[in-house]
Amino acid sequence: MVMPPGLRKFALTLHMVTSVGWLGAVATFLALAIAGLGGRDAGMTRAAYLSMDTVAWYVIVPLSFASPLTGLVQSLGTPWGLFRQYWVLLKLLMTIPSTLLLLVHMGPIDYTAGIAAKTGLSGADLHGMRMQLVIEASAALFVLLTATVLSVYKPKGMTRYGWRKQNMERSIAQP
Amino acid sequence: MIEPRESKATPPGIPRWLKLFGMVAAAFLVLVIILHLTGLVGMGHHH
Numbered sequence: 294m295v296m297p298p299g300l301r302k303f304a305l306t307l308h309m310v311t312s313v314g315w316l317g318a319v320a321t322f323l324a325l326a327i328a329g330l331g332g333r334d335a336g337m338t339r340a341a342y343l344s345m346d347t348v349a350w351y352v353i354v355p356l357s358f359a360s361p362l363t364g365l366v367q368s369l370g371t372p373w374g375l376f377r378q379y380w381v382l383l384k385l386l387m388t389i390p391s392t393l394l395l396l397v398h399m400g401p402i403d404y405t406a407g408i409a410a411k412t413g414l415s416g417a418d419l420h421g422m423r424m425q426l427v428i429e430a431s432a433a434l435f436v437l438l439t440a441t442v443l444s445v446y447k448p449k450g451m452t453r454y455g456w457r458k459q460n461m462e463r464s465i466a467q468p
Numbered sequence: 469m470i471e472p473r474e475s476k477a478t479p480p481g482i483p484r485w486l487k488l489f490g491m492v493a494a495a496f497l498v499l500v501i502i503l504h505l506t507g508l509v510g511m512g513h514h515h
Contacts, residue, residue: 448486453479
């Protein structure tokens with residue numbers, strides 16, 4: 294089902310806003326994670342981890358659902374399809390696990406924020422977990438940047454499924 | 469608007485950019501596994 298041009302533009306706008314918003318929110322999260330890790334002042338560290346928890350729950354999690362969902366609409370409602378082009382398929386295979394991993398890792402984020410709220414964190418407190426937050430946010434940012442680059446460049450490469458569908462459609466159009 | 473198109477009569481293979489991406493992703497995964505195994509990064513390291 295191909296969307297009419299007006300609806301297609303609207304769906305594309307929604308997908309772009311949610312995807313780039315997700316990228317920006319993860320970049321903010323990473324900045325706070327670095328500030329929290331390197332912060333010598335307990336007040337600063339507490340503020341960083343509490344902000345990270347809020348950004349994660351109220352911005353990153355909703356956008357991590359909105360972006361793949363609008364992407365699904367965009368791919369299924371245009372000739373690009375979901376499984377026809379490698380770049381679309383790769384984006385799907387990168388973003389769905391990212392969302393699932395994010396949900397799994399909300400636990401450590403909540404835990405760190407909870408400890409920071411009660412006692413403040415400094416020096417070596419929860420160092421492994423705090424370092425993990427920095428690394429995971431960096432990895433997430435890398436994945437989202439890759440997805441953005443794929444969307445802009447749309448590298449060539451049709452899947453076998455896409456090729457079969459294309460041939461089928463051509464044979465229907467030109468009997 | 470650019471539309472997807474493949475004009476060849478033979479089935480397409482895996483593009484070069486995807487092979488390169490796969491290699492980089494595999495190297496990254498190995499790095500993550502090593503970091504976890506060496507205990508440099510991970511949950512439960514409460515010092």
